[in-house]
Amino acid sequence: MTGRGIDQILPHPSDPTLHESWVLDARDYVTLAERTGGPIPRPVEPRYLWGDALAELERAAPDVRVLPLETALTTSEDREEKGIHYRMHPANVASLTAIRPDVCVLANNHVLDWGRRGLNETLDVLHAAGIRTAGAGRDATEAQAPAIVERPRGRVLVFGFAHLSSGIPPSWAATAERGGVNLLHRLSEDDAVSLARRVRSLKGPGDIVLASIHWGGNWGYDVPNEQRRFAHALIDRAAVDLVHGHSSHHAKGVEIYRDRLVLYGCGDFLNDYEGISGYEDYRSELGFMYLPRLDGTSGRLRELRLVPTRIRNLRVNRADEEDTRWLSAMLNREGRAFGTGVERLADGTLRLAWR
Structure with a gap:
């Protein structure tokens, strides 16, 4: 959320x-962050955020x-009638390219905050x-198409979806x-069968398929049964190798199903919530860099390494010892x-670990 x-x-x-109902100037979010973490230099250079x-x-x-992007990069003034609007000036795109994303997943409840022009x-x-997006x-053809990343041993196909449960208006389809x-x-x-037809028409030998889904509410650790059934169906029927769930503002539990990685909620890697009270128990300032290693032939998970992070001063920092213990326990x-x-691990x- 840049x-x-x-x-x-x-x-x-x-x-x-x-x-918004309570905040009428975006700079107030900077002030809140500075009250929590100290002064933030302005303007920051492009690499600062990461x-x-x-x-x-x-x-x-x-x-x-792969980076889910819950922000429109636009100067559009076609504001949707909704409570919160996220916008980043297009001239700031260097702050995105600084982290060198291959794919930005845009299926979410903010990408049309500033209309279809946005x-x-x-x-x-x-x-x-x-x-790639x-x-x-x-x-619909472009929205349903996967982003395709070539690699030496095959391709990675990234499909992006959003579900109504994440607060997306039906009119945004x-x-x-x-x-x-x-x-x-x-x-x-x-839905899983329909996706299976698309995946199987595109997936070749050595290809890895990632299904990135914006689903569910912002808070709570519960994983609804329908999410779990759908994730399993994507793996069983659509030959998906990794299910990448997001929408929750905090990380959630991880599942391995048939040797495939299912992330039900990855939390916010970066946001402007510092200093906002109300959901402190979830520690939304804490999160992870998810670094899975998959078998290049079968798509099975070999290892998932997680780098604990903390948002402070509107940038991504390594989490300290206490925060890492909290994340481990969670x-x-x-x-x-x-x-x-x-x-x-020692670093x-x-x-x-899974059984």
Whole structure:
């Protein structure tokens, strides 16, 4: 979520005017963050937001970097009638390219905050910057199409979806005539079968398929049965190798199903919530960099390493010892139902264990 308050510390901030119930100026979110973590330099250079994550990514050297983006990159003033609007000025796109994402998943409840003109500009800006997109498009065909990343041993196909349970208006669905998100009205067997037909028509030998889904509410550790059934159906029927769930503002439990990784909620890697009270028990400022290693032939999970992070001063930082212990305990508690837990490694990262 690189819009709103975060956009205000970048070199080219958007108009700070907001239309929220309580906050009318995006700079107020910067003030709240500074009260919590101290002064933030302004404007920040493009790499600032990602902080310690940049060195971690250099060490990990992942084949593919996938980033859900809950922000429109636009100057559009076609504001939707909703409570919260996220916008990042297109001239700040260097702050996204600094982390070198291969794919931005746009299936979420903020990408059309500034109308379809805002969505179209977002697509143009990202594509011009060399970033592939999934989960939204100028019509249903583009929204449903996977982002495809070539790698030496095959391709990675990233499909993006959003479900109504994440608060997306039904009118945001992409159709043959209008742009929008790749919206699932249900999480049904029929939906999984429909996806299976698309995946099997595209997946070749050595290809890895990732299904990235924006679903569920913002708070709570419970994993609804329909989410779990749908995740399993994607693996069973659609040959999906990794289910990447997001929407919750905090990380949730992890499951391994048939040797495939299911992330039901990854939390917010970056947001402008510092200093906002109300859900402190969930520790939404804490999260992870998820670094899965898959078998390049079968798609089975070989290892999941998690780098504990903390948002402070509107940037990503390595979590300290106390925060890492909290995150470890949470994953062990929430993973018990799935037969998963974590072990601490010497470098302070975590590794998933499962049975």
